[in-house]
Amino acid sequence: MQIQDLPYPDPGVPDARSGPRLLWWLGRNQLGGQMKALAWGLLHFASVSALPFCVGLAIQAVVDRSGARLAFAGGLLTVACAGNALGDTYLHRAAVTNWITAAARVQQLLARKAAALGSALTRRVAAGEVVAVSTGDVEKIGWFVEAVSRFTAAALTIVLVCVALLVYQPALGVVVAVGLPALALAVLPLLPRATRRADVQREKAGRATELASDTVAGLRVLRGIGGEELFLDRYRRASQEVRHAAVRSARMWSLIAAIQVLLPGLLLIGVVWYGVHLARAGRISVGELVTVYSSVMVLTYPLRHFVEIAMAYSFSRPSAARAARVLSLERATDGTGTRAPVVPSGELHDPATGLRAPAGQLTAVVCGDPDAAGRLAERLGGHPTEPGTSALLGGVPLDELPLGSARTAVLVQDKDPVLLSGSLRALLDVPASGEVAAREALTAAQCDDVLDALAQSSPSAEDPMDVRITERGRSLSGGQRQRLALARSLITDPEVLVLDEPTSAVDSHTEARIARGLRDLRAGRTTVVFTSSPLLLDRADRVVLVHEGAVAAVGVHRDLVHTEPRYRAVVTRETDEERAAHDVLDGGGRLRAAPDRPRHDAPFDDEATPRDATEEARKDDLDGALDGALDGALDGALEEMEETA
Numbered sequence: 297m298q299i300q301d302l303p304y305p306d307p308g309v310p311d312a313r314s315g316p317r318l319l320w321w322l323g324r325n326q327l328g329g330q331m332k333a334l335a336w337g338l339l340h341f342a343s344v345s346a347l348p349f350c351v352g353l354a355i356q357a358v359v360d361r362s363g364a365r366l367a368f369a370g371g372l373l374t375v376a377c378a379g380n381a382l383g384d385t386y387l388h389r390a391a392v393t394n395w396i397t398a399a400a401r402v403q404q405l406l407a408r409k410a411a412a413l414g415s416a417l418t419r420r421v422a423a424g425e426v427v428a429v430s431t432g433d434v435e436k437i438g439w440f441v442e443a444v445s446r447f448t449a450a451a452l453t454i455v456l457v458c459v460a461l462l463v464y465q466p467a468l469g470v471v472v473a474v475g476l477p478a479l480a481l482a483v484l485p486l487l488p489r490a491t492r493r494a495d496v497q498r499e500k501a502g503r504a505t506e507l508a509s510d511t512v513a514g515l516r517v518l519r520g521i522g523g524e525e526l527f528l529d530r531y532r533r534a535s536q537e538v539r540h541a542a543v544r545s546a547r548m549w550s551l552i553a554a555i556q557v558l559l560p561g562l563l564l565i566g567v568v569w570y571g572v573h574l575a576r577a578g579r580i581s582v583g584e585l586v587t588v589y590s591s592v593m594v595l596t597y598p599l600r601h602f603v604e605i606a607m608a609y610s611f612s613r614p615s616a617a618r619a620a621r622v623l624s625l626e627r628a629t630d631g632t633g634t635r636a637p638v639v640p641s642g643e644l645h646d647p648a649t650g651l652r653a654p655a656g657q658l659t660a661v662v663c664g665d666p667d668a669a670g671r672l673a674e675r676l677g678g679h680p681t682e683p684g685t686s687a688l689l690g691g692v693p694l695d696e697l698p699l700g701s702a703r704t705a706v707l708v709q710d711k712d713p714v715l716l717s718g719s720l721r722a723l724l725d726v727p728a729s730g731e732v733a734a735r736e737a738l739t740a741a742q743c744d745d746v747l748d749a750l751a752q753s754s755p756s757a758e759d760p761m762d763v764r765i766t767e768r769g770r771s772l773s774g775g776q777r778q779r780l781a782l783a784r785s786l787i788t789d790p791e792v793l794v795l796d797e798p799t800s801a802v803d804s805h806t807e808a809r810i811a812r813g814l815r816d817l818r819a820g821r822t823t824v825v826f827t828s829s830p831l832l833l834d835r836a837d838r839v840v841l842v843h844e845g846a847v848a849a850v851g852v853h854r855d856l857v858h859t860e861p862r863y864r865a866v867v868t869r870e871t872d873e874e875r876a877a878h879d880v881l882d883g884g885g886r887l888r889a890a891p892d893r894p895r896h897d898a899p900f901d902d903e904a905t906p907r908d909a910t911e912e913a914r915k916d917d918l919d920g921a922l923d924g925a926l927d928g929a930l931d932g933a934l935e936e937m938e939e940t941a
Contacts, residue, residue: 299396307404312624315617322398322441330445333390337449340383341598345457346376348590356583391442399438406430414679429622433615440612447605450598468571468588475563480602483552490548491610497541504534556603560596567592637701641791642690650847658815658823660836664866669826673796677708707790711797713781715769721761729789740813741783742806746776774801792822811835828866
């Protein structure tokens with residue numbers, strides 16, 4: 297595999313049982329590249345190691361005043377230099393190819409795993425860990441894979457040189473043959489401690505990165521409550537811990553590097569001293585002494601690869617373990633499918649809860665538990681987080697369809713859709729039926745003000761569609777991001793569209809217009825909306841209340857708000873005391889609203905929604921969303937402030 301041939305047509309099935317097994321699997325799958333790098337490495341190191349023999353032969357020829365042998369030594373030196381240059385060039389080329397192809401293979405495997413798991417991935421593994429694995433970790437894994445061939449070539453060269461010295465000059469060759477392995481093994485006792493310190497450094501660096509990411513994500517909220525300095529101090533302490541851990545790790549690796557310089561120097565001194573003694577005794581010639589001396593000096597170069605392979609393994613082992621942990625995740629269903637790759641149509645049915653969404657209708661689902669609603673939405677899309685009964689579309693179980701067919705038939709937009717950086721045109725360039733134009737989807741999602749804001753932010757752009765959106769849409773408000781995500785989902789025009797709280801960050805006036813636009817654009821198509829907003833519920837053809845994992849009531853909003861107390865409690869946010877105070881019985885024994893109670897079942901004016909209990913409910917929605925977002929971020933801060941107080 298060459299770099300220009302990437303990506304792999306099929307990256308294979310990795311051995312994700314552990315980090316070392318994943319590294320071994322990568323090495324076996326790149327055996328051709330490894331052998332190529334090994335061959336060029338042997339040529340390079342052998343040529344470098346041959347230089348001392350050529351120099352020693354030349355010096356001895358000068359001492360013996362032999363022009364023929366001097367010319368022969370010069371020819372050998374020329375060949376060795378040419379082999380050195382050629383081997384070094386192609387070794388580097390082969391090593392970089394092995395590095396990049398190994399990293400690319402892991403990235404492809406991670407991308408396929410992320411595509412297969414979908415939104416379930418970030419619920420099982422932190423998003424920051426997935427990003428770390430797919431960026432920094434794959435580079436460390438690639439580093440070890442390519443370093444193996446260079447280390448093998450260096451080790452074989454050292455063995456060959458030791459054997460050659462034993463044959464060429466046994467007296468000094470014995471000293472070198474015993475000393476070089478001792479040098480290579482001298483640092484082994486220090487490697488476990490160095491590895492542990494490096495692991496601690498990476499762990500602390502990961503925590504600091506996660507803290508910084510959380511702080512940046514919640515910066516607006518932190519500014520609103522004055523918590524910037526508190527979180528800055530916390531990050532400063534985490535950063536200092538990373539620095540101290542890095543210094544401790546660097547000290548150990550510098551000690552190992554120093555030993556790799558000191559011990560060869562001592563060996564060189566010993567060889568020179570003993571060689572001079574032998575030369576004075578007439579047991580060896582000057583040329584032989586120069587040859588052995590130069591060989592020891594040159595062999596310090598391949599010896600460095602022993603330290604490099606140790607460092608590469610210590611850094612790549614935890615990286616490979618993290619990658620294996622992600623790659624070992626499996627869907628609740630295998631996603632291969634036992635049926636033909638067709639896109640079914642018809643009624644969407646969830647046997648686990650009894651929910652039914654008739655074909656061609658807008659069905660609203662009210663669920664008091666947001667987490668349960670999210671799991672139900674995933675199950676309706678064929679992405680269950682746990683094994684169970686599959687949802688049916690037109691009587692066809694979604695888990696029996698190939699994953700691509702299931703996703704084509706049912707599109708699920710979760711609570712927190714992600715906007716990728718790039719132009720708005722690129723954001724909306726998604727697989728679609730072609731029946732819905734971008735302008736139609738943007739209009740239905742009430743994105744006119746978003747287009748105006750984008751146009752103002754980039755006056756040089758002729759078309760707002762070409763304006764670049766920042767990472768995750770951070771330059772936009774929460775409501776604007778939500779509406780753009782809704783427009784993106786509408787463009788795809790799937791057979792079934794499942795929306796989980798698509799307007800939770802939108803004001804009531806805009807929400808009323810979105811409800812009308814959604815109903816009009818999706819007319820004749822199956823749409824399921826998880827919401828507790830009266831504005832959306834009033835537009836639905838059918839409203840289903842799911843309580844404690846089962847369908848509890850089915851009807852229309854105006855009827856259910858009168859006849860179903862559990863439904864009314866979720867939609868109006870009433871407490872038990874409020875219901876007791878406001879709900880009275882009419883003469884027929886039916887619930888009715890007291891005169892001073894706001895009406896939640898009245899029709900809504902799209903252009904001027906009354907500032908009644910609906911607006912209060914939306915405020916409660918926003919307050920609840922804000923509380924949920926702040927809970928995790930502020931727990932530690934509050935504890936810290938209490939300790940300070």
